[in-house]
Amino acid sequence: MTDAVTNVVDISASPIISAQGIEKWYGTFQVLKGVDLEVYPQEVVVLMGPSGSGKSTLIRTLNGLESHEKGSIIIDGVALTQNPRHLEAIRREVGMVFQQFNLFPHLTVLQNITLSPIWVRRLFKPQAEEIAMQLLERVGILEQAHKYPGQLSGGQQQRVAIARALAMQPKIMLFDEPTSALDPEMVREVLDVMRSLAEGGMTMVIVTHEVGFAREVADHVLLMDQGQVVERATPAEFFLNPKEERSRQFLAQILA
Amino acid sequence: MESWQTRFKTAFSPSSRQKYWIWARQNLLSTWSNVLLTLVSLGIIATTLTALGTWIFTQAQWEVVTVNLRLIFVGRYPVEQIWRLWLVLMLLVTVPALSWGVMQGWGRRESAWGIGGGAGLVGAITLSNQGLEPTAWLCCITGIALGSGYLGAWSQQQPWGKPLKTWLPLLWFLTFFVMLWLISGGLGLTTVSTTFWNGLLLTLLVAVVSIVLSFPLGVFLALGRQSQLPVIRVVSTGYIELIRGLPLIGILFMAQVMLPLLLPPQITVDQLVRAIAGLSLFSAAYLAETVRGGLQSIPNGQWEASRALGLSTPLTLSLIVLPQALRTVVPAIVGQFISLFKDTALLSIVGLVELTGIARSITSQAEYLGRYAEVYLVLGLIYWLFCYGMSVASRRLELPSGS
Ligand SMILES: Nc1ncnc2c1ncn2[C@@H]1O[C@H](COP(=O)(O)OP(=O)(O)OP(=O)(O)O)[C@@H](O)[C@H]1O
Ligand SMILES: [Mg+2]
Secondary structure, three states, X not given: OOHHHOOOOOOOOOOOEEEEEEEEEEOOXXXXXEEEEEEOOOOEEEEEOOOOOOHHHHHHHOOOOOOOOEEEEEEOOXXXXXXXXXXXXXXXXXXXXXXXXXXXXXXXXXXXXXXXHHHOOOOOHHHXXXXXXXXXXXXXXXHHOOOOHXXXXXXXXXXXXXXXXXXXXXXXXXXXXXXXXXXXXXXXHHHHHHHHHHHOOOEEEEEOOOHHHXXXXXXXXXXXXXXXXXXXXXXXXXXHOOOOHHHHHHHHHHHO | OOOHHHHHHHHHOHHHHHHHHHHHHHHOOOOHHHHHHHHHHHHHHHHHHXXXXXXXXXXXXXXXXXXXXXXXXXXXXXXXXXXXXXXXXXXXXXXXXXXXXXXXXXXXXXXXXXXXXXXXXXXXHHHOOOOHHHHHHHHHHHHHHHHHHHHHHHHOOOOOOOOHHHHHHHHXXXXXXXXXXXXXXXXXXXXXXXXXXXXXXXXXXHHHHHHHHHHHHHHHHHHHHOOXXXXXXXXXXXXXXXXXXXXXXXXXXXXXXXXXXXXXXXXXXXXXXXXXXXXXXXXXXXXXXXXXXXXXXXXXXXXXXXXXXXXXXXXXXXXXHHHHHHHHHHHHHHHHHHHHHHHHHHHHOOOOOEXXXXXXXXXXXXXXXXXXXXXXXXXXXXXXXXXXXXXXXHHHOOOOOOO
């Protein structure tokens, strides 16, 4: 497959994520040094960069899990502040999948997925469960609905985590290294789910080191280094003909 | 699970007798010094038990206990109203049995425990010459408890029975108030002043109410200690550290003696209420520290995942964090409840006539002067039965488990 998967991104539309000049400090250490990021509806953006460059921090500021000190973030028209009202509104629009899955171990798979539709979107239980079952079918683990997370393999757990995030019917999905904690044979099943999400037109921001996946699915690749975006390019340009010296070094490292 | 018959047979079959012998040889008789130790221990155990047995069956005069049995259990509660306490006991046994049936099912083991317990009590009551009435009540209560256990288990086989689980907390809640009403009276029943609630009745009441009150208080203090808001954090921490640095008896004295001095004279707080307040406030500080341990064992990822799903902080706490945190500390919490139960004995020093207090007044009766041993042995047995019961129940209670 080639870039055919990629959806046509409507640049004439306004960006659904618009972050301008974000700066963040941990004490005296500046993690983000003025990052700009625009993501358009249905676009898939992959963030790459060396360890410690601030990828996780950036993606976590996009749904307010981390606060930022300078700059503005607008998600689907709502300005992100630490005001709990705004935050909860934004988190309804933005799903997130973590490296460590972070499923709730005391709840069954089905309860994990229906929790927030029931308590946040106030759906009735049968309705929420119907949605959950459809999602479980979509991620290919319908038969695990009544098990506890601890009884599932890593790949299955991560697919549950994706279904859980999707159950809020978000407009945007954030992924922070969703396959890094998985055994190699399970990486594929998770990437397949993510690929089909992209094909379905989901707007996604993904931190990953999976070059093949990025090449195939991403509309744009961003390289971060020391708290800054060094290069933004289409996958074809980025992997075959990167403009920046720093990108070349990075690619040499991960492709070696 | 194997039935007790097969267990009985395997335990006494020749091959297992051999097994016991092998086990004894390996563990008790492995070396000469070990043999010596085993013999000495056996000797000590044997002499103690014979001495105790001889005393119990030949020297002790149990009349002091049998005559005062009603006093021990319910104190000076009016005799013509005691049927109300029997009803309380019935609720006290029936509701847990029903819940157990619903949550864990009701099998032979449960029936055996129930029948065994009932028969034991009936036997003890009959032996101590209390007349027919208590025996009749006990038989009746045992039967109803067994029945409700079966009923609970049976309801779970029925299509309409499943939602019953979610109603159990409400049932307990209501039962609690019905019991309070039965004990205190009002609303059509003769009112019985709290000064007449003594003995085991008072001990149980104080313990249960203090446990029920101190639990939420402890959880709130634990959360307060972790709060982002400095005022709440400082107040919670200060409270916890202050209480943990004071002896319980001091707090009880303060509640009994100082509180009336601090309050305006027209406000009088019942002695019982003051005692419960003292115990709950004391216990809550310790519970808070236990719960805090549980809270800290919850990885940050759980908070993040929950917040990323749009759940507010109160929802995250009540649906995600607390259920997991409390589950990890259930054994420690039960341990604290057990010590709270035993701590009620201190109330006898501040003038409440609970189990220990009634024992003190019994031993000072002119006709039984000096019969401490009999009274306090029975007292110990009663305390032990309840504490051991709590400990066993908490171990048996299999919480619906994740992972
Ligand atoms: N809570 C924190 N307190 C202090 N420093 C932090 C904290 N979280 C992250 N950092 C620092 O911020 C920098 C960026 O971290 P971040 O997790 O965003 O990097 P990353 O690009 O995701 O790296 P990786 O590929 O290893 O996940 C790192 O130097 C890290 O040590
Ligand atoms: Mg990271």
